[in-house]
Amino acid sequence: KAGVTQTPRYLIKTRGQQVTLSCSPISGHRSVSWYQQTPGQGLQFLFEYFSETQRNKGNFPGRFSGRQFSNSRSEMNVSTLELGDSALYLCASKRRLPEGADTQYFGPGTRLTVL
Amino acid sequence: SQKIEQNSEALNIQEGKTATLTCNYTNYSPAYLQWYRQDPGRGPVFLLLIRENEKEKRKERLKVTFDTTLKQSLFHITASQPADSATYLCALRGKAAGNKLTFGGGTRVLVKP
Numbered sequence: 001k002a003g004v005t006q007t008p009r010y011l012i013k014t015r016g017q018q019v020t021l022s023c024s025p026i027s028g029h030r031s032v033s034w035y036q037q038t039p040g041q042g043l044q045f046l047f048e049y050f051s052e053t054q055r056n057k058g059n060f061p062g063r064f065s066g067r068q069f070s071n072s073r074s075e076m077n078v079s080t081l082e083l084g085d086s087a088l089y090l091c092a093s094k095r096r097l098p099e100g101a102d103t104q105y106f107g108p109g110t111r112l113t114v115l
Numbered sequence: 116s117q118k119i120e121q122n123s124e125a126l127n128i129q130e131g132k133t134a135t136l137t138c139n140y141t142n143y144s145p146a147y148l149q150w151y152r153q154d155p156g157r158g159p160v161f162l163l164l165i166r167e168n169e170k171e172k173r174k175e176r177l178k179v180t181f182d183t184t185l186k187q188s189l190f191h192i193t194a195s196q197p198a199d200s201a202t203y204l205c206a207l208r209g210k211a212a213g214n215k216l217t218f219g220g221g222t223r224v225l226v227k228p
Contacts, residue, residue: 004158033215033216035218042218042219042220042221043159043204043218043221044218045215045216045217048215056215058215090158090159092158097164101146101147101164101166101208103149103161103164104151104159104161104216105161106158106159106160107158108156108157108158109156109157109158111156
């Protein structure tokens, strides 16, 4: 099975612009979560989608939004970019383990740099 | 507020020795705790999961303990190898419905030959 894929891998934008990142989960996985990772704040949860519905949301401003399509692919959008949005954006799809818990399979991430 | 803390200082260790990492949490009622490995420029990779009613879990050279009284998990890499050099993240899922997986800041491990 192919792993989680994210595009693009690298992106450079300027302040005020907007950006759209894409994620394709592992085939058969219906849940997709997005995380932001920075050296100072670590890995922070943005939102989770399941069957095209947002199921959970982290503490990020409304400039951060996402959606999920019927084929489980997901996109996240950041509008009016700020310098502090420079980060590694990670997407993960979820698998349920036999013991009832679930684990995340992460993609390679999109490195966003805002100038 | 809820907090998950890992030692932010890098752990330097000689090949063959055991590396021990700590994950402490506050204001959580955890359902389970997970450990991930992250290499530079890559996404985290799941290693082990331990439930709140479990004391210890092992997988090859890895061992995880979970003490809900101390609110702490220990992660051990025995017979460490240079290939074990990476950042290790712990993550907690709370018991409340809809609770998300929350990550600690990670500890970097450097195994020297």
